[in-house]
Amino acid sequence: MNNAARRGETGAVLVVNEVWRSFADRTVLDGVTLTVQPGEFVVLMGRSGSGKSTLLRLIAGLDREADGEVLVPERVAMAFQDARLLPWKRVGANVRLGLRGDDIDIRVRRALAEVEMGAFERAWPATLSGGETARVALARALIRRPDLLLLDEPFGALDALTRLRMHELLTSVWSKYRPGVLMVTHDIDEALVFADRILVLDQGVIAQVENVSIPHPRDPAEPEVRLLRRRVLARLGVDQT
Amino acid sequence: MDLRTVALRPARRRGPRVPSWLRRLSGPAVLLLVWWLLTGTGTVDSATFPTIPDVARVGWDLVAAGELQSALWSSLRRVLAGLACGLASGLVLAVLAGSSRRGEDIIDSGMQVIKAIPTFALVPLLIIWLGIYESPKVTLIALATAWPVYFNTFGAIRNVDQRLVDAGRMLGLNRWGLVRHVIVPGSVPGFLVGLRISLANAWLALVIAEEINTDSGLGRLLSDSRMIGRVDSIVLVIVVYAVLGMLSYALVKGLEHWLLQWRHGYTGS
Numbered sequence: 130m131n132n133a134a135r136r137g138e139t140g141a142v143l144v145v146n147e148v149w150r151s152f153a154d155r156t157v158l159d160g161v162t163l164t165v166q167p168g169e170f171v172v173l174m175g176r177s178g179s180g181k182s183t184l185l186r187l188i189a190g191l192d193r194e195a196d197g198e199v200l201v202p203e204r205v206a207m208a209f210q211d212a213r214l215l216p217w218k219r220v221g222a223n224v225r226l227g228l229r230g231d232d233i234d235i236r237v238r239r240a241l242a243e244v245e246m247g248a249f250e251r252a253w254p255a256t257l258s259g260g261e262t263a264r265v266a267l268a269r270a271l272i273r274r275p276d277l278l279l280l281d282e283p284f285g286a287l288d289a290l291t292r293l294r295m296h297e298l299l300t301s302v303w304s305k306y307r308p309g310v311l312m313v314t315h316d317i318d319e320a321l322v323f324a325d326r327i328l329v330l331d332q333g334v335i336a337q338v339e340n341v342s343i344p345h346p347r348d349p350a351e352p353e354v355r356l357l358r359r360r361v362l363a364r365l366g367v368d369q370t
Numbered sequence: 371m372d373l374r375t376v377a378l379r380p381a382r383r384r385g386p387r388v389p390s391w392l393r394r395l396s397g398p399a400v401l402l403l404v405w406w407l408l409t410g411t412g413t414v415d416s417a418t419f420p421t422i423p424d425v426a427r428v429g430w431d432l433v434a435a436g437e438l439q440s441a442l443w444s445s446l447r448r449v450l451a452g453l454a455c456g457l458a459s460g461l462v463l464a465v466l467a468g469s470s471r472r473g474e475d476i477i478d479s480g481m482q483v484i485k486a487i488p489t490f491a492l493v494p495l496l497i498i499w500l501g502i503y504e505s506p507k508v509t510l511i512a513l514a515t516a517w518p519v520y521f522n523t524f525g526a527i528r529n530v531d532q533r534l535v536d537a538g539r540m541l542g543l544n545r546w547g548l549v550r551h552v553i554v555p556g557s558v559p560g561f562l563v564g565l566r567i568s569l570a571n572a573w574l575a576l577v578i579a580e581e582i583n584t585d586s587g588l589g590r591l592l593s594d595s596r597m598i599g600r601v602d603s604i605v606l607v608i609v610v611y612a613v614l615g616m617l618s619y620a621l622v623k624g625l626e627h628w629l630l631q632w633r634h635g636y637t638g639s
Contacts, residue, residue, distance in 0.1 A: 209533070
């Protein structure tokens with residue numbers, strides 16, 4: 130059965146099947162299986178060194194030395210924690226990188242406006258603040274209209290206030306286009322803001338799956354949210370009693 | 371508890387600043403002053419080292435006779451031709467060696483050998499192979515300018531941030547796109563360091579090259595002056611070399627300012 134047929138069968142935008150990856154003699158991923166449905170926001174958590182980033186790199190195709198099966202759609206975009214804007218290209222040129230078309234100028238402008246960076250098209254990345262850089266990275270990912278959006282701790286380098294602003298922004302752009310998202314984060318509160326599903330990676334496998342059906346926006350003080358928070362943290366090795 | 375005063379200085383009011391190119395000229399100005407003090411006062415006699423007016427007069431005479439311009443033009447042509455070949459081959463080889471392991475295996479070891487040979491030791495060979503006219507001169511300059519650009523650019527390519535390459539791949543850039551948008555721009559700072567060395571080498575190589583049977587150029591002017599024992603015109607040629615060196619340095623500075631504007635967020639005029 131070919132890949133397109135398999136995707137059609139499951140309807141998923143991401144299928145990871147029994148993926149196994151080791152570095153030297155250390156097994157990092159020991160048969161990871163997960164799927165992301167269209168429009169679903171999945172958050173992947175795990176302790177430092179649990180293989181979250183390794184898994185994301187495999188899905189992104191940046192690392193291919195692994196056993197198992199990974200199925201992704203045609204349009205995949207990724208935003209990194211360190212943004213990775215090319216410092217020698219102005220903001221606009223960074224967003225349009227790798228894209229073609231007559232309407233590209235308009236699309237770039239629209240994508241930047243969406244993340245409230247419309248005035249920065251001609252700015253150099255070196256002149257931007259952390260929050261502004263993260264916005265541009267988000268615009269650069271979203272302009273590709275991905276079916277699958279990979280977020281590798283996209284707000285991990287930001288201060289708490291800026292991070293909250295970015296949560297609002299991501300919520301608004303995500304609900305507009307609804308790509309399937311796989312987000313890696315350390316931040317349980319960030320996970321609770323977005324997740325339809327929280328996966329905890331431990332010992333190389335998905336050790337816990339939490340389906341979150343609490344409606345948005347979620348109040349952290351709500352008992353249901355607090356309970357979930359405690360459950361996930363306990364799996365991550367933080368006991369809060 | 372004893373507290374220590376942190377000395378605060380009121381912010382200095384910024385007056386109109388002296389432009390940096392003018393400040394840069396203060397070094398040469400000091401040299402001229404020393405020259406003037408030593409020769410103008412008779413501390414050094416003019417048979418050993420000419421006075422500034424002596425040199426200016428020779429310069430004026432040579433310009434009036436059209437000799438200085440034609441010498442300058444001959445030499446400049448050699449340097450430009452040699453630089454063009456040297457820089458182009460250095461760059462192409464650096465990109466080839468930098469973007470694939472196999473390229474590195476073949477090219478880099480070869481370039482290491484070339485670098486290990488003192489370029490000017492090749493002069494006799496170049497004369498036998500290429501004769502005594504323009505080609506050995508241009509070749510010598512090309513050889514002397516190729517390797518600094520090659521090594522610095524190659525090193526810079528290999529130091530391009532792998533995370534940016536990953537990002538480029540995620541954005542759908544193919545191999546050529548990565549070279550064009552990530553690897554080449556990322557190695558520009560290294561290239562400029564190499565270019566600076568190459569330009570200095572070019573003038574050095576010119577002096578050596580023009581010792582090979584030269585009927586025109588600054589080197590010819592120099593050897594003619596030596597034959598007739600004219601210290602003033604020898605010094606004139608040296609001054610011309612110095613000015614050319616300074617101009618090429620200024621050129622690289624200007625290029626840096628333009629190509630590396632992204633570093634400081636300079637937005638251009």
